[in-house]
Amino acid sequence: MNRRELLGVAAGCVACAAVPRWLAAGDRVQPGLEASTEDLPAHEASWYKKLEGTKVECELCPQGCSVADLERGTCGVRENRAGTYVTLVHSLACSVHVDPVEKKPLFHVLPGEQAFSFAAAGCNVECKFCQNWEISQFRPEQVRNIYLPPQSLAEAAKRSGAKLTAATYSEPVVFWEYVRDVAVAANQAGLRPTVVSNGYIKEKPLKDVLPLLAAIKVDLKSFRETFYQEQVRGHLEPVLKSLELIRASGTWLEIVVLLVPTLNDSAEEVRDLSRWVKAHLGAEVPVHFTRFHPTYRLTNLPPTPVATLERAWQVARAEGLEYVYLGNVPGHPGENTVCPRCQRVLVKRVGYLIESNNLKDGKCPDCGRGIPGVWS
């Protein structure tokens, strides 16, 4: 967010937001202005249990951290304070932008609309190829933040002209209470709340928030447990379970698979993944294969060859998936939404831009086939 945007949010927030009771006139922290964890009151976490003495066990994600007094979970944003587990990132946004919804990517959700996108610091895994590691792999006090409570965020989103909000960039699971409260405020403001996540979350917190969301995009990092252990510091099974829960909930779901050369890009793995998606989620769930670029701890590998992406696209379609996309390859035909029945190009994209949208009430104008998604 540039200075002008920041000031815009700040001015709007100060003018419109309901100032919390604890925020007395003259306090330094105001919605939209820079703040740190020390400026804000502790916000008790919603998903944890108390253990013997002052220890707690986090029940938010499959890491299941057991946390002693003064310590934090693996996410780095939840801290045990004398037996009370608190989130340090509620209402503390480290990144705010207005993005095309295609950037998330959500290709079946209001094409061409803008998503008011926000993040707080932290992540519950550590992908060696993380593109946003400068916020996801840092603690909240190690990055610059603005105080942006849910109501202020929703108001700012409305003023920006966005139709959606998106919790994204880092890992929304670690600021799940903030995600939940933003979703409530966004729905009240007539916005569509969405989430971009790794899906590494336990069942209860996921179920608690899913009804509030219009859509989720989940990064399925690989279809191999070894990849999850070695490259992600997590496990595959909980993510698959989350995908099934999301699909069963009716909240719109799209999946992204970042293909990393030699590590998860084999035709065999793509085939296994595609078969599982079709069998457990359905052929109509969009799957995006996106291009890796060397970064963070994985700088010794080249960008994914386009031919590898195209092979994945072919394999997934051959397995029966109906909406397969390629990402980070601007202008490639794999960016387009095509009718599975008559092959008519329905939404033509160039990067994040919509060149044409031929959908009529969510259907193919030629053959009338309904295209699943959130179109209005």
Added chain:
Amino acid sequence: MSGRYSRRELLGVASAGVLACRAGDGRAAVPPRRPGVVGLAELAPAGGAPDLESCRSAVARALAAATGRESGNEAVRTLFRPDDVVGIKVNCLAGKRMSPRVELVEAFARLLVDGGVAESRIIVFERSSRELEQAGFSIRRGGGPYRCFGIDNDWDRQPSISGAIGSCFARLVSEQCTALVSFGVVKDHDLAGVSAGLKNLYGLIHNPNKYHDNNCDPYLADVAQHLRAKLRLTVLDGATAQCHGGPAFYAAGSFALSKVAASTDPLAADAWAWAEIDAERRRRELPTLEAEKRAPRFLATAERYGLGVGDPARVERVRA
């Protein structure tokens, strides 16, 4: 022992890959290490106000015992050069009641000064200035026997890869300090098992929260491996120690150990702390750290890396 190395010292230096050579002023260009040796001196618990002189005497005797030198000053002259910038990382996580006491750190700093290190080249630091202040330190960037301030999120711009860790280290250590001292405490840690000298080093990386699983193994060894060229000395304030309920201060778990420990072998210092914690746990009929499946296994990993002696049974305690 001045000017001569024991067989153990010589092997220790050789294992680091470089034979110590003598600089023009008689100091070792590569300071000798004494693998497996921990120097110990008595120091009363922090009940009353400890005076600087008793702290100074204790830390000097521990240093002399650790290095096999005649005096603390001589030990300092063996380990540090006048042109070194010495970073002293203190562990203040648990606040004033379970941090290295200010008087002891100051006594050590004065010993460095007497050994020829300029005051302006001695930096006592912690993750944040706030933590230092909570432990009783005064922030100062100039004047006095040392400078004292927090890292305060001044990290390397890119992560360094060392074994299983990928972390941005404190720029203070990466770019300014030529020598590092881990000045810790002796306490129980619910995940690492022991928080002494090595665990203190987690304060030098931006993402310690990522590396607490599997009892911090091999991550603590990987951090130490990254720092091995600079890490000259470990000093532990064991006047008051804690055998249970760490890493926060837990009064019922604390006890009077009445020791200051020093070692040029960072593993040996931790192994000694482990033994003392377990000894107190046995006295209280608590399960050992091993029985609770949180023994500091990172020590064995670090020993495989060639960083020192991590087995308490093989640590030589030299009492001043």
